[in-house]
Each structure stands twice: as C-alpha cells, then as structure tokens.
Amino acid sequence: TVVILDFGSQYTQLIARRVREAGVYSEIHPCTLSAEALRAIAPKAVILSGGPASVRDEDSPRLDPAVLELGAPVLGICYGMQLLAHSLPGGQVAAAKEREYGRAELSVDKPGILFEGVETDKPRTVWMSHGDHVVDVPHGFTVTASTQSVPAAAMEDASRNIFALQFHPEVAHTEDGTTILNNFLFKIAKVRTGWTMASFVEAEVKALREKLGDDHVVCALSGGVDSTVVAVLLHKAIGKRLHCIFVDNGVLRHNEGDEVVTYLREHFDLNLKYVQAQDLFLDRLAGVEDPEQKRKIIGYGFIEVFEKEAKAIPGVKWLAQGTLYPDVIESVSFKGGPSVVIKSHHNVGGLPEKMDLKLVEPLRELFKDEVRKVAYELGLPESIIWRHPFPGPGLAIRIIGDITRERLEILRRADKIVQAELKASDWYRKVWQGFAVLLPLKTVGVMGDDRTYENVCALRIVDSLDAMTADWSRVPTDILARISNRIINEVKGINRVVLDISSKPPATIEWE
C-alpha cells in the first residue's frame, strides 16, 4: 500500500489515481492520521499531498515526525515539500514574491533517480500552484531542480529516501509527471505493481467468501453500473445466497428496469425479485408538486417496499451497497483550522440500522472509472457500463409540477429519443448526463393546417466530472435539430423543444 496523507489539496484524489494507474494500490488518509494507525498500515511509501494552508501559520496542519521514521520513502508535493522544509533542521519557507498558478519551466539541475528518463538539456513544463516556497533546504538535502521564480523546485536527501517537489507531478499538464511518480514508486520505494481490476475481482471475491461465510445477503439493484457490479461480484462469491431486489417505482425511464433485469437473468443464475410497485408510488405522488416532497415520498416508499421484500427472505444478515471510494474518503478542509468532514452515502438511507443488517460494500475502495473497468472484467455489456447516472426520484423530478401517468408517458417517449440520438451519434459517452424535462407550460404551435396548444420539453445535456459542477454540453446543432424534430413529430403532447444552457453553479443539473 502507498499512503497519501491529505493536507487538503484539490489534487489529492488525482495522486491516488495516478498511483493506481501505475498498478499500485493507494489509500488516502487525512493528515491527522495517528502514527500508530499509519504504522499498522505499514505503507511501502508515503506521499504528502499539497494543501491550501501556509506552514507559516501557527494553526496549519503539521507533519508527524513519526512519518519519517517508518522506514518508507517519502515524497512531499507542494505543501508537502514546504512541510518537510519547515519541520527539518535547517529548512526555511517564505512567502513567494508572487503567488504562482499554472505553467512553469523546470530545469533539472542535478538529475538523480527521481528524474531518471526526464530530459535535462531543455526546460520541462510543470504545473505550479503555490503562495509559499522553500528558501533554505534542510541539512542533508540538495536542490535538484529549479524554475525562474522558484530556486528550489525539487529537493532530496537520497540517503534518507526523502524527496520533495514544489510542482504537481500528478496533473496532466506536468510533462514527465508520470515518469517522476513512477520513479518514486518503482525505483525508490521499489513497490510491486499488480493492482489491476482482474486482480481486484479475484481478491474481492475471495475476501467476500471469507467475510460472509454461509450468510445470506440482500442487495438493491437500481439499474446503474455500481449496483449491478455489486450484485455480479457478490453472485460470483456466494451465488444463490445473494438476493437481489429491483423495485419499479413507476418513475423509471423507458425500459430502465427491464433491460438490466433481463440481462442479469439471462446471463447469471441470479436470485432476483422484480417488484412492480408502480401504483403504490404513483398514487402517493398524485397532486404533489413540491420537489422535496416528491423525493421524500419516493425515498420512504422505497425503504418500505424494500424492507418488506427483504424481510420475506429468511436469514438475511447483510445489506450490500455500491458505496464508492470518493464517498468514503474523509475530506480535509482548513478554513479556520483543520476540520474533518465525512461524506456519507445516502442511496438507501437509514436502511441498515432500521433492519438491523450489517453492511457489505465491495466497491468502497474504487473510483468510478475503476468500477467501469471491473464491469468490463465481469463481462457486463457497454449499455450498462456507460449508463448515465439516474437520480433515485427518477422522472418524478423531471416532470415539473404534478405527475400524472399521462405526463409520465409523454416524458418517457421524449427521453427515449434523447437517449437514442445521443447513442447513435457517439455523444452519449462524451456527456455526463443527457435527458428531457417536461415543463408545466403549454405553448401554441402549428401542425399541418391546425393550431396546436401543447407541452414544452427542455433538453438538459451536461458535461461534468463528479456532478458537483457542470456545464451544458456543446452538442453539435445538427444532433440537437434531429432530437427536436423527432420529439415534436413523434411525441404526441409536445410541440416545442428548448435547450437548457445554464451551468452548475448557479443552476443545478436536475430542474427540481
């Protein structure tokens, strides 16, 4: 394991991903991790991340000296480098004359193992993001690289295996960033590669078998890639002792449930219950216009239905969930001193405690792109692997205002066209989410010789990395034209299509 101690950098997750891309398992821990806990992990290497604080501030996060006594090679990046300089005798950090963000030209002055394979006869582009820099390196350290504004852009004490970089090797804009990180991992720390998704599947199936023994597990299938991968992995591990429940809440997209359920039933001998609960949900939603009220009805309704179904299965002790690594990482923020915020997963909010079940989360070590690789490894089809995220409250929050069965049918037909055209043009995989929203608004149109007075539908197609921020996708106009023409011609009840061109923030991805 390579441990990344997080000092609050926006790039911390990126470091972990780069290490994993090199085939090495890495974990992120808050910089407040105790020395004891760190020793117990016995890391093969430690990376100190960057961070927004200044070591010159009294209450900024510190380096536990125990980290340097573990015997594992250490790489400090940005704040991590400043921290090393600040903590070790002889080192000194000062405010840079100008804060520096973006590209800089790096000269490698004393190439050692860390810079092996990096061209040294011409400057290399690196990515900087800092306000402080090291003015005196600690005793025993040498400066190995510099830039115009930063005399010590890299330093090392090779005899103690401590290395540090002022720039960010983990960002794609840094030329040779991967070479430098890999030198640290393989030439200095001599870690073994072998963390692949195939090895993950094998190890995880074995671990699940040991953990679960003869116990029975229940799992909610949503149709998305995460819960499908959870189900297939568990099925591989414990076979029929896994019980999957798919609830049709009446606000799913066209074919949403059928596709996944049919696929899983045909390809795996899965215990799978397909619960048709459309009426229960739609009756409760009738006349409800408030978005939060809709969410509550669907959330509580799901728990109610799921609990009833799960209780009917004798001897279930575990609930499986598709929690991913970004939900698990304790994120560190330093606004007015260190504070630890723990994100939690609310997919099946409160279920485990309520039902007295233990939680099993086979994906809690993985990033989303790794889950997709596992899905490939398990042989799942592209239609499931690349499926866009779909909110729990489903189409209920894409029909603005009152939800009727008729309006649901109109939206489903429009949305089906959006999905089909995005897929046909290859844009489906380029965008984060693309869908139709039905507005509570009628406008006048003309069809043939007749005046129409029908609904408006909006297209919402966005680019995003994590749904926290998003921008509207610049989908070619001919594709938009085809979507619009088809919806107006083929979907009775819609006579106008508009395009949502708002970014998040300040708008959100969904309209409700």
Ligand code: XMP
């Ligand atoms: P917003 O609209 O907040 O959406 O920009 C961000 C992401 O979250 C999804 N979303 C939800 N997912 N339950 C969910 O499971 C919800 O209530 C919910 N609301 C929004 C949305 O589709 C987008 O991916």
